[in-house]
Amino acid sequence: MAGRSIVIARALWAMAVALVASSPAYGFVCERAADASGNDTGASLAWFKRDLSYNVNVHGTAAAPDSATLSAAIEQAHLTWQELMSQLECGPASGLTDITFARGPDSASTLIGFDALHPDQNENLIIFYDVRCQAPTPAGTPCLPSSWPGPTTIALTTDTYNPLTGEIFDSDLELDGVDNAFALLPAYCPSNVSGTALLPECAFIDIQNTVTHETGHFLGLAHTTVPNSTMNASAQRGETSKRTLGCDDRDGLLFKYPAGQANGYCNPPASACGFCAPPGSSSTNITARVVGTDSDATGGCQASAAPRWAAWLVLLALVFSPSLCRCGRRAR
Numbered sequence: 001m002a003g004r005s006i007v008i009a010r011a012l013w014a015m016a017v018a019l020v021a022s023s024p025a026y027g028f029v030c031e032r033a034a035d036a037s038g039n040d041t042g043a044s045l046a047w048f049k050r051d052l053s054y055n056v057n058v059h060g061t062a063a064a065p066d067s068a069t070l071s072a073a074i075e076q077a078h079l080t081w082q083e084l085m086s087q088l089e090c091g092p093a094s095g096l097t098d099i100t101f102a103r104g105p106d107s108a109s110t111l112i113g114f115d116a117l118h119p120d121q122n123e124n125l126i127i128f129y130d131v132r133c134q135a136p137t138p139a140g141t142p143c144l145p146s147s148w149p150g151p152t153t154i155a156l157t158t159d160t161y162n163p164l165t166g167e168i169f170d171s172d173l174e175l176d177g178v179d180n181a182f183a184l185l186p187a188y189c190p191s192n193v194s195g196t197a198l199l200p201e202c203a204f205i206d207i208q209n210t211v212t213h214e215t216g217h218f219l220g221l222a223h224t225t226v227p228n229s230t231m232n233a234s235a236q237r238g239e240t241s242k243r244t245l246g247c248d249d250r251d252g253l254l255f256k257y258p259a260g261q262a263n264g265y266c267n268p269p270a271s272a273c274g275f276c277a278p279p280g281s282s283s284t285n286i287t288a289r290v291v292g293t294d295s296d297a298t299g300g301c302q303a304s305a306a307p308r309w310a311a312w313l314v315l316l317a318l319v320f321s322p323s324l325c326r327c328g329r330r331a332r
């Protein structure tokens with residue numbers, strides 16, 4: 001999965017490569033808060049709780065034959081991270097994670113970003129755009145906005161976080177079904193050396209493959225250069241390999257979210273993965289940012305530090321209490 005070319009995007013990708021090169025112990029790469037110059041040198045982006053939830057927009061997508069099949073694919077994409085299915089292939093694990101995903105009721109919302117005015121009603125939304133936004137699109141119908149990065153972009157994950165501590169408050173996933181042919185593919189689709197699917201039924205972008213990758217962004221992981229990793233930035237039509245985690249994906253999740261312990265990059269600080277702000281630190285704003293822009297071509301990564309939606313601007317003036325900024329704080 002790849003990105004388009006803007007200056008900030010290239011800066012992020014260069015940083016990601018540097019982090020991998022300077023830290024051979026880790027194949028994974030953490031999303032980090034950007035500094036004033038836009039470089040990702042800040043706190044590691046992570047949830048400070050382990051019981052996570054998501055909601056799928058009620059319209060689903062016409063690319064799926066039925067809602068039950070679509071649900072199964074999306075739910076399995078999350079369970080793959082929760083259950084660390086690749087664990088046995090990777091040798092003994094250093095521990096387990098206690099990350100859990102719960103799917104909430106299907107949602108009529110189309111809001112991308114954190115609903116700070118109603119935080120108790122906030123949803124981590126998964127939404128498919130099957131039509132382009134243009135009059136007279138009925139109100140409430142998911143539609144591809146004119147601000148979408150471009151037709152080769154298949155998905156965007158937007159994380160809203162505290163830039164001082166890295167605590168993620170919200171993660172939303174948008175999928176462009178207007179410009180890209182999504183489908184639920186067979187479990188295995190052979191491809192030739194150029195990556196082209198050999199079977200007609202495989203010449204699509206697999207929904208489960210895509211959502212599994214984007215769930216890594218949801219959890220605060222960035223693109224890695226490790227081949228065959230779920231968080232590798234490259235993908236092809238017909239690809240289903242990202243449905244199964246690579247060892248570096250597993251290591252990244254275990255490192256960030258070790259069971260029964262504070263987030264793993266906090267003590268001792270891990271320079272390759274960012275850091276935690278001191279307990280009691282507070283911040284006067286939050287940031288909404290696209291952390292994953294994925295296309296169906298091979299290439300690098302793109303991210304934008306600028307909000308794409310006017311609604312996000314409303315969120316920037318919020319004041320968070322110190323209790324919200326403690327690293328490793330658990331939801332009860």
Ligand SMILES: [Zn+2]
Nearest residue numbers: 001292293294
């Ligand atoms: Zn990505």
